Amino acid sequence: xxxxxxxxxxxxxxxxxxxxxxxxxxxxxxxxxxxxxxxxxxxxxxxxxxxxxxxxxxxxxxxxxxxxxxxxxxxxxxxxxxxxxxxxxxxxxxxxxxxxxxxxxxxxxxxxxxxxxxxxxxxxxxxxxxxxxxxxxxxxxxxxxxxxxxxxxxxxxxxxxxxxxxxxxxxxxxxxxxxxxxxxxxxxxxxxxxxxxxxxxxxxxxxxxxxxxxxxxxxxxxxxxxxxxxxxxxxxxxxxxxxxxxxxxxxxxxxxxxxxxxxxxxxxxxxxxxxxxxxxxxxxxxxxxxxxxxxxxxxxxxxxxxxxxxxxxxxxxxxxxxxxxxxxxxxxxxxxxxxxxxxxxxxxxxxxxxxxxxxxxxxxxxxxxxxxxxxxxxxxxxxxxxxxxxxxxxxxxxxxxxxxxxxxxxxxxxxxxxxxxxxxxxxxxxxxxxxxxxxxxxxxxxxxxxxxxxxxxxxxxxxxxxxxxxxxxxxxxxxxxxxxxxxxxxxxxxxxxxxxxxxxxxxxxxxxxxxxxxxxxxxxxxxxxxxxxxxxxxxxxxxxxxxxxxxxxxxxxxxxxxxxxxxxxxxxxxxxxxxxxxxxxxxxxxxxxxxxxxxxxxxxxxxxxxxxxxxxxxxxxxxxxxxxxxxxxx
Amino acid sequence: xxxxxxxxxxxxxxxxxxxxxxxxxxxxxxxxxxxxxxxxxxxxxxxxxxxxxxxxxxxxxxxxxxxxxxxxxxxxxxxxxxxxxxxxxxxxxxxxxxxxxxxxxxxxxxxxxxxxxxxxxxxxxxxxxxxxxxxxxxxxxxxxxxxxxxxxxxxxxxxxxxxxxxxxxxxxxxxxxxxxxxxxxxxxxxxxxxxxxxxxxxxxxxxxxxxxxxxxxxxxxxxxxxxxxxxxxxxxxxxxxxxxx
Numbered sequence: 001x002x003x004x005x006x007x008x009x010x011x012x013x014x015x016x017x018x019x020x021x022x023x024x025x026x027x028x029x030x031x032x033x034x035x036x037x038x039x040x041x042x043x044x045x046x047x048x049x050x051x052x053x054x055x056x057x058x059x060x061x062x063x064x065x066x067x068x069x070x071x072x073x074x075x076x077x078x079x080x081x082x083x084x085x086x087x088x089x090x091x092x093x094x095x096x097x098x099x100x101x102x103x104x105x106x107x108x109x110x111x112x113x114x115x116x117x118x119x120x121x122x123x124x125x126x127x128x129x130x131x132x133x134x135x136x137x138x139x140x141x142x143x144x145x146x147x148x149x150x151x152x153x154x155x156x157x158x159x160x161x162x163x164x165x166x167x168x169x170x171x172x173x174x175x176x177x178x179x180x181x182x183x184x185x186x187x188x189x190x191x192x193x194x195x196x197x198x199x200x201x202x203x204x205x206x207x208x209x210x211x212x213x214x215x216x217x218x219x220x221x222x223x224x225x226x227x228x229x230x231x232x233x234x235x236x237x238x239x240x241x242x243x244x245x246x247x248x249x250x251x252x253x254x255x256x257x258x259x260x261x262x263x264x265x266x267x268x269x270x271x272x273x274x275x276x277x278x279x280x281x282x283x284x285x286x287x288x289x290x291x292x293x294x295x296x297x298x299x300x301x302x303x304x305x306x307x308x309x310x311x312x313x314x315x316x317x318x319x320x321x322x323x324x325x326x327x328x329x330x331x332x333x334x335x336x337x338x339x340x341x342x343x344x345x346x347x348x349x350x351x352x353x354x355x356x357x358x359x360x361x362x363x364x365x366x367x368x369x370x371x372x373x374x375x376x377x378x379x380x381x382x383x384x385x386x387x388x389x390x391x392x393x394x395x396x397x398x399x400x401x402x403x404x405x406x407x408x409x410x411x412x413x414x415x416x417x418x419x420x421x422x423x424x425x426x427x428x429x430x431x432x433x434x435x436x437x438x439x440x441x442x443x444x445x446x447x448x449x450x451x452x453x454x455x456x457x458x459x460x461x462x463x464x465x466x467x468x469x470x471x472x473x474x475x476x477x478x479x480x481x482x483x484x485x486x487x488x489x490x491x492x493x494x495x496x497x498x499x500x501x502x503x504x505x506x507x508x509x510x511x512x513x514x515x516x517x518x519x520x521x522x523x524x525x526x527x528x529x530x531x532x533x534x535x536x537x538x539x540x541x542x543x544x545x546x547x548x549x550x551x552x553x554x555x556x557x558x559x560x561x562x563x564x565x566x567x568x569x570x571x572x573x574x575x576x577x578x579x580x581x582x583x584x585x586x587x588x589x590x591x592x593x594x595x596x597x598x599x600x601x602x603x604x605x606x607x608x609x610x611x612x613x614x615x616x617x618x619x620x621x622x623x624x625x626x627x628x629x630x631x632x633x634x
Numbered sequence: 635x636x637x638x639x640x641x642x643x644x645x646x647x648x649x650x651x652x653x654x655x656x657x658x659x660x661x662x663x664x665x666x667x668x669x670x671x672x673x674x675x676x677x678x679x680x681x682x683x684x685x686x687x688x689x690x691x692x693x694x695x696x697x698x699x700x701x702x703x704x705x706x707x708x709x710x711x712x713x714x715x716x717x718x719x720x721x722x723x724x725x726x727x728x729x730x731x732x733x734x735x736x737x738x739x740x741x742x743x744x745x746x747x748x749x750x751x752x753x754x755x756x757x758x759x760x761x762x763x764x765x766x767x768x769x770x771x772x773x774x775x776x777x778x779x780x781x782x783x784x785x786x787x788x789x790x791x792x793x794x795x796x797x798x799x800x801x802x803x804x805x806x807x808x809x810x811x812x813x814x815x816x817x818x819x820x821x822x823x824x825x826x827x828x829x830x831x832x833x834x835x836x837x838x839x840x841x842x843x844x845x846x847x848x849x850x851x852x853x854x855x856x857x858x859x860x861x862x863x864x865x866x867x868x869x870x871x872x873x874x875x876x877x878x879x
Contacts, residue, residue: 012845015835017773021781022831026788026824039695042702046724049702082778086785088752089760091688093695093741095748096652144656145699145741148707148734179821185828188835232840248840254787255833258780258841260758267852272842280852302786320842466797492803503826504791505798507818518803547825561802 015188016070017078023069024082027062031087034058039093050153053138053161057168059101060133063109064126064173069180069189073110073118076129080106097144101137108133123174130169134161182509184548205382206231206358206375210323213350213357215367218377219580221550224360225251227377228328231358245273247317247325247355251551251578253306256313262288262304263297265312269320287319288312291345307338307452314342318349324356325349329578331363338452339366346370362580413442413477415568415600416463416495420472423458432458435472438619440569443598445591447611450621456604457500457573459621463602464497464571476568492518496565500573500604502558506546511538511557514546515564525564532563535590537583552578556587563590570594573604588613635679636751636864641760642767643861644751647868654872655744664739666875671746678750688753692745696738701726703734757782763855773845780838784830791826795819 038052045052066079084102088095112129113121138161142154149157180186206227208214218224232248250256259265266284275283284297291311304312310330318325325346331339347370350357361367364374374385417440423433432455440446440463448456461467463474465483473482476494483491499505508514515529533539536556541549546557555578562570575591576584592614594601605611611618636644654667675685709730719726761775796806799815806812843849 012773013835014773014777014838014843014845015832017777017845018780018835018838019828019831021777022784022827023824025778025781025785026827029785029788036691036695039698042698046705046721049706078774082781085778086782088748089755089757091749091753093692093745095744096648097656097744145737146703146706147659147737148703148709148730150706150708153706176821176824179818180825180828183822183825185825185832188832229836232836245842246840248837250833250836252833255830256837258783258834258837260779260783264758264852268838268843269841271849271852272844272847274848274850276850277852277854280850284852301783316841326840461797464801466801488800488805489803492801495801497801499794499798499801501794504794505802506822507799507802507804 010073012072012074016072016075019189020066020070020075020079021082023066024062024079025086027079028083028086029090030061031059031083032090032092035087035092035094048156050157050160053134053157054164056134056138056161057130057165057172059137060105060109060130060165060169061173061176063106063133064130064169065176067109067113067129068121068126068173068177069186071118071121071190073114076109076113077103077106080109094145097140100144101140104136104140105133108136123170126173127166127170130173131162131166133169134165137161182545184545202230208356208358210356211354212373213371214359215364215371215374216358216360216377216382217362217364217374217580219582221553222377223380223550224377225328225551228326228358228360232326245269245320245322245324247314247320247322249310249313249317249327249330251328253309253313256317257301257309258316260301261297262293262295262299262301262312265301266316266319269316273320283319284315287315290318290348291315292341305453307342310338310342311345314345318345321353322355323353325358327357327359327361329361330359331361331366343367343370362578362584414439415442415477416440416474416483416602417477418459418463418472418474421459421462421469421474422471423455423462423467424470425458429470433462433469436621437472440600440602442568442600443595444600445595445614445616446600446602446619447614447616448602448604448619448621449606449611454621456621460497460571460573460602460604463569464495465491466497492567493565494567495569495571496562496567498558498562498570498572498575500577502554503547505558505561506554509545510543511546511549512542514557515561517561519564529564532560535586536560536563537586552580552583555579556583559587559590563594566597567599569600569602571602574606575603576605576607576610584610636674636677637679637754639751639864640763640855640857640861641755642763642855642857643865644755645760646865648747648751650865650868650872651747652744654876655740657876659736659740660879661736661739662879663875664736664743666879667743667872668739668746670871670875671743675746675750680750680754685750688749689746692742692749696741699741700731700734700738703737704730707734709733759855762851762853766851766855767857772849776838776843780834781831784827784834787830788823788827791823792819795822 042049042052062083063076063080067076081102084098088098092098109129109132112125112132116125135158138158142149142157146154146157206214216224216227228248232246257265258268263281263284266287267280270280270283288294291314293308293311293315301309301312327346330342330346343366346357349355357371359367359371376383376385418436418438421433421436422431424430425432436459448459450456458467462469465474465476465486468484474484476483476486479486479490479494483495486494506514508517512529512533515532516525519525530539533542536559538553538556538560541553546554549557555575559572559575562572572591575587579587588610591601591603603610603616651667651671655664658664704726705724707730709727717725717727718731758779761779764770765772765775799806804811804815806815
């Protein structure tokens with residue numbers, strides 16, 4: 001493979017720095033593990049110890065991969081240092097001498113790419129860089145740790161290092177980079193030329209007026225999030241400082257949090273605005289109070305629940321009091337109560353500051369009163385919606401309501417039962433589920449509801465046989481072993497689990513293969529796959545890499561893989577999150593179809609409309625108590 | 635207690651011991667340095683169990699490195715009586731082991747303080763301290779801190795991925811399957827990590843972070859007299875040992 005010519009650019013972008021730091025840190029863990037494995041396996045090479053150096057190249061992967069991705073001077077050195085720092089902080093036997101290695105091995109890679117003035121990023125160069133870095137590392141080894149070896153052993157050791165390094169660096173590193181690019185992880189870099197890229201639309205076409213409150217809707221996959229990110233970086237890059245910055249809330253609550261203490265995280269934006277120290281902490285505390293997050297400032301951000309993370313992200317974004325607020329699907333993934341709280345905090349801020357607001361969402365009802373203009377994004381074009389958002393959305397839904405839920409024949413046959421289920425989790429065990437007993441009948445629709453942190457997803461995992469309960473058991477009808485002890489193959493034929501985070505379930509390189517995974521290769525299956533792809537609206541991306549789909553499309557894909565099978569039970573976590581009305585209807589209909597075929601569907605959901613439409617039996621899960629069983633509908 | 639020192643002071647102490655350990659391979663000097671460290675351990679403010687847990691692997695690694703050095707040192711007395719062990723062309727003698735013992739001591743002397751002092755340092759504090767006192771540019775220090783926060787998520791990604799595979803009928807406990815799927819699972823983990831990196835970078839940009847712009851620091855990292863004393867005492871002790879012995 002060949003990489004394209006990249007012009008040298010001598011200044012870092014933020015994304016370069018964070019990418020290298022993450023790459024270096026991730027490999028730092030591998031470094032650390034490799035350090036232990038290396039020394040412990042030394043005796044295995046007793047016949048010819050220098051041969052061990054053939055594997056030395058593993059230590060050079062972060063430098064080379066960082067250089068192939070970022071293509072800027074210093075990328076290898078920074079990655080190398082990041083890796084050794086992490087490895088040292090984790091504690092290894094070589095202490096700070098690791099820093100010598102970090103510098104030497106990083107510089108060795110830099111030297112090779114500098115020789116081409118950072119213009120070429122081909123596999124021979126990657127191999128050469130790795131070989132040189134390995135030679136540097138092994139030389140340091142012989143000086144610091146093998147001083148008593150005879151000279152010929154030392155030379156053999158260094159030579160083996162260089163040879164192994166060339167092979168590893170010229171093959172493995174470019175392959176990894178290619179896979180990353182195909183999965184769309186490198187879209188911000190020159191190395192992504194092979195990936196599927198989005199033509200984002202020009203943020204200026206939105207014609208945003210100061211003080212406006214705009215809702216952007218549109219089909220999932222139409223590029224709404226891309227537009228929002230474009231708006232954020234556009235404003236930030238074109239003198240965002242001058243106009244005072246942007247508050248951006250991305251879909252995944254985790255990605256709005258940067259630092260490990262909540263106080264630091266909120267202070268980050270204030271530091272960037274060069275506020276004096278005396279003003280930062282009161283500002284941060286005020287911002288936390290505004291979103292109703294009353295924790296000490298040194299509380300770890302890891303310990304927050306999903307809803308709390310969302311509010312922390314909001315606090316951090318609003319603390320510098322920016323004149324532009326951008327929200328990406330704020331109503332998704334939160335329980336209705338949490339959504340109302342978060343939106344109320346946004347409304348208070350907007351009202352008090354007169355800031356401009358742009359929201360991307362599918363749920364106009366919850367946003368009524370917050371926005372005053374609605375725009376639909378379709379085929380890379382923006383359309384103004386004259387009528388109020390509610391009317392158009394509702395008319396679509398009411399036609400669906402006429403179709404009605406395919407109400408389920410009540411069946412007494414139990415297909416899955418949980419008895420006295422107790423689940424504790426975490427290092428300091430915390431009770432997530434306490435004595436939950438429930439039975440799922442053939443062909444019935446069950447909705448598991450409850451506030452954030454009530455353990456809905458945990459219950460879904462336990463029911464799905466993916467989690468060993470602390471006490472009690474889950475039994476699939478006709479199986480002797482409890483569900484969590486069934487073999488993976490048997491489990492997958494009885495229960496289909498669809499996760500909340502779809503990405504973890506992707507195993508193949510294209511959308512179509514994803515549907516056919518693990519099924520017999522027959523033309524019937526292939527045509528069924530095509531049919532399902534059409535019905536969930538993914539046929540136009542059938543040959544794409546699953547990772548390159550939009551958030552909503554990924555969810556539909558993971559549901560589509562479930563539609564290929566005929567299990568006893570289908571367990572889905574938040575199936576309707578982030579879907580536009582049209583897709584919402586089709587998904588709901590597909591799920592109801594399942595129950596008509598006698599398959600029980602268990603859905604974890606916050607979506608009250610979804611519960612109404614499916615006529616599901618509702619299990620209300622309260623925090624750490626038995627579920628109170630109520631009968632469906634609101 | 636030494637673990638309360640400013641991270642920079644800890645780093646300086648570890649630096650001093652590392653330089654001293656790399657300086658010489660004199661057995662007596664290294665033994666003296668090691669004794670000095672062992673005396674200080676009780677004042678580090680760590681409990682006994684965690685000290686043992688952290689240092690035990692170091693002893694093992696030091697022993698293995700001594701062994702390989704001895705094997706390939708070329709020190710092989712003619713008299714088979716002096717051999718401890720022999721296999722094919724390789725012989726191990728007591729003489730060779732004694733000669734190469736200092737290399738094991740070097741590893742212990744430089745790794746014990748690193749593991750006990752740096753291993754107990756919060757990266758956020760270290761970064762704060764480095765930005766303030768060493769003027770390390772925020773772009774490097776902060777991107778490291780942001781990157782490090784993403785690491786624990788890799789572990790939960792792995793767990794999540796295993797559950798997902800099981801849900802799709804793939805038995806990850808089967809070693810053959812594990813090896814076959816290993817590379818693509820690792821690359822997928824990297825995909826998740828780099829995605830998060832991109833999203834974090836977007837958040838940083840939105841929050842007004844620019845790599846080359848001025849910014850203030852919310853927390854003051856203070857270097858106290860105690861920090862200075864600890865570093866100076868370590869330096870003096872190391873120099874005295876190096877000169878006198």
